[in-house]
Amino acid sequence: MRTQLIAWTLGWMVAGTAAASPVATINEHTHMGVATCASSTCHGSTQQFKESNVWQNEFARWQEYDPHANKALQALQSAEGQAISRKLGLGDATKAKVCLDCHADNPPSDKRGERFQPSDGVGCEACHGGSELWLTSHADKGVAHADNLARGLYPTEDPIKRAELCLSCHMGTADRMITHRIMGAGHPRLSFELDTFTWLPEVTHYEIDEDYVRRKGEFNGVRDWGIGQGIAAANLLETLVDPRHGWDGIFPELVLFDCLACHKRMDSGKWAPRPGTGLGPGIVRLNDANLVMFRHVLAAVDKGAAARIGEKTRALHRATTQSRDATASAARGLVSDIRTLLPKVAANDFGPEDLGPILDSLLADAERGEFRDFAGAEQAAMAASSVVVAFETMNALEAGKADMLRARIDALYTKVEDENRFDMGSFVAALRDLRRAAG
Ligand code: HEC
Ligand code: HEC
């Protein structure tokens, strides 16, 4: 008994603070297949059910509008997808595990029920988890959300868990890795922001209403933006120190670095330092966009912590010019700080008074030349949008003001439409306009 306890404790300590990966959790139980969710009295209704807690037309919406259903797997069949996998020597992309892991629901063969169809694409259970133990019980009267979770329903409502899940496909994690070689073969660059992506209309089959809050707790879009940034930053650093993924031969895995630090025209005239990195110009730098954003999240939570994360980010950049060991140790320190701060962000009640400080913090960076790198500017645009929309949803903005701010956000987005034509000066001007309009 005693030795068992020690072994268990040791196992837990080795696993460290990182709980089971989202991929392991999703694939823990058998996937019964989308067909088992799709009956018209379950989630396959054509109309929203008025008297039900959930819409019950989730399947119809997913099938018709959601790119997870109608584009993810098709991308592998497309000429573009086939060309990528051919160049990588993977043969047919629709049979390649590395592609299917992100473009479909791809549980191991012993976790596939009779009605599971690989051709369903990113189906319900790719996000909600294998339904083997909860399928028949989850809609029974008197079954609480907690009971479903205990039977293996994935906690998609928990922003930390949701971020980990979405990022496993939208950024790449140790379990589902996207590499510079895959990008070189023609794969689009990935970018993600938790709050923006959760609410893009093509994927929504849920809404926050009274019964939602009763069942699953309060919703706060600014908080979700903040948590998404923290988890993405931690994911970058954890991948960097992972011996399987951080390195490719003598080089670090380039997908973790700023693409445009290398990919620019020789006559682009962009030879200039970026202050937040503490590095001179001409140095390949980590893609720290999420780390930079997490600092802005903290501007509204804990200013001291924001400054510390900023200093440690600079130290990490410096370490990448020194040695592999120095980099790993700086990355580990930073991950541990982020993981410690995340619960504080999760518990923070972001309110209307935080709009100004967050926009100020973004603008101060912009004025200092921090968004010289496109990836940072792109995240800053999504941040500004997410924050404004969140405060609008809280009814914290007057009607006229909300419209005005939305127009400024649209203008800001046009500045990050094309990474090859990105101009920092006009991006900063657009952000300044937005800040002024926010009052
Ligand atoms: C880490 C997860 C991940 C892996 C691995 C991955 N993809 Fe993707 N792929 C994505 C995501 C997410 C998108 C959507 C990007 C966006 O638009 O935001 C995408 C987009 C694409 C597109 C463009 C689709 C479109 O609609 O424009 C193609 C083609 C594609 N992937 C093919 C492949 C192939 C072939 C492989 C295997 C060699 C592969 N992908 C591996 C996540 C991944
Ligand atoms: C890309 C991931 C993803 C896929 C695929 C997906 N969902 Fe969801 N689902 C979510 C998220 C995120 C939420 C909202 C957060 C929450 O409350 O859990 C959600 C919420 C729900 C809810 C709860 C709404 C509420 O008010 O509590 C139901 C029911 C649901 N999904 C059913 C389905 C069905 C059925 C399918 C397949 C046809 C499906 N989902 C596919 C991510 C997904």
Ligand code: HEC
């Ligand atoms: C199993 C992998 C997987 C998971 C998990 C996943 N996605 Fe996706 N998602 C994809 C792929 C692949 C695409 C691209 C489909 C295409 O356009 O070809 C995509 C597309 C999208 C799009 C459309 C993007 C665009 O540029 O129009 C949104 C929005 C999105 N996902 C949101 C989410 C959210 C939110 C979550 C987490 C709740 C999530 N996804 C989880 C694989 C995944």
Ligand code: HEC
């Ligand atoms: C350290 C420098 C460096 C970084 C950082 C980097 N790349 Fe590359 N990239 C290269 C080199 C070197 C090649 C190979 C060029 C060749 O084979 O001639 C390449 C090739 C490519 C190609 C193929 C280009 C072609 O002409 O076929 C694409 C696409 C690409 N990278 C995308 C990316 C993306 C997306 C990122 C960021 C996620 C990125 N790269 C980050 C150095 C880099």
